[in-house]
């Protein structure tokens with residue numbers, strides 16, 4: 189059973205756009221694509237007035253916190269962290285599950301078809317794994333000292349099993365170099381590499397994190413000490429978060445979110461280790477950050493940065509369209525094509541998913557937006573929502 193999709197503009201990402209292009213789908217995958225006279229098919233989806241492209245890949249989210257939208261007190265980072273910790277200790281599993289449902293709908297509406305989602309609860313992981321989105325579910329670990337390590341391990345391994353049994357792809361997410369002890373971080377990294385599963389972390393997000401890693405001082409000292417999770421006499425590691433992770437041998441191809449606070453040495457290390465930066469511009473904007481990830485430099489150096497929404501607790505929107513516009517707001521010198529690559533192909537590669545481009549053999553994960561006068565990608569950068577969304581050949585949304 190073949191389905192033909194006709195497009196006003198076909199935007200494959202990995203090859204040039206085709207006016208009046210078409211896609212031939214079979215068994216949830218793309219068989220062929222091209223321009224000119226389309227092949228015969230059993231069914232036709234007519235998107236003649238639309239730009240048809242691969243669905244977006246949101247490489248960094250926490251869908252369980254969707255219900256936290258509007259509940260965080262203010263935009264000061266440390267106050268926010270305190271509020272987020274308090275919120276996490278109170279939120280019920282049902283509230284998290286409702287958050288996942290709401291978040292999945294919001295992502296689909298924006299043309300997002302795949303997600304790399306970090307979860308702290310196995311039930312949430314199961315829900316994300318069974319959702320309409322293609323998902324990689326990351327088990328989050330928090331263990332600032334070695335004594336909490338065993339519990340964090342057990343939690344993560346149980347979690348991976350639950351998510352895998354739900355048919356999901358899984359990964360590991362040691363929360364950050366300031367919240368996971370270095371040896372433990374390295375052990376998570378080795379575990380992920382041995383099993384060929386993706387691993388992600390929050391890295392160099394704030395100046396407070398860099399200060400804490402460097403000297404053991406600042407608000408993170410109080411935060412972690414108050415929770416009784418830090419060894420006595422801790423006085424930092426004398427280096428940056430990026431260099432600490434590199435020293436542990438855990439930077440190679442690491443999916444590293446944020447990277448706002450990086451210097452020349454960090455950038456060189458990230459490039460040498462072919463790390464995978466995830467830009468979360470909505471979150472950076474939320475905290476009013478002046479210094480953000482040097483996305484332009486990462487592109488120039490040949491890395492493949494991705495794009496992520498982070499959670500609704502630190503971003504008003506989970507729309508990848510808004511995220512692309514926010515990225516554009518920070519970096520108007522980066523061509524739109526590169527930003528779209530970050531939001532599609534690069535994310536798919538990072539998560540190990542066969543989507544992110546319109547190519548034969550890839551999954552039929554597709555989004556469509558009304559064509560505008562002007563450049564092809566104006567359709568994306570001006571759209572409020574996707575008019576059409578398909579995941580694995582299944583239509584999830586169609587207002588076209």
Ligand SMILES: [Zn+2]
Pocket residue numbers: 248249250390445498499
């Ligand atoms: Zn995050």
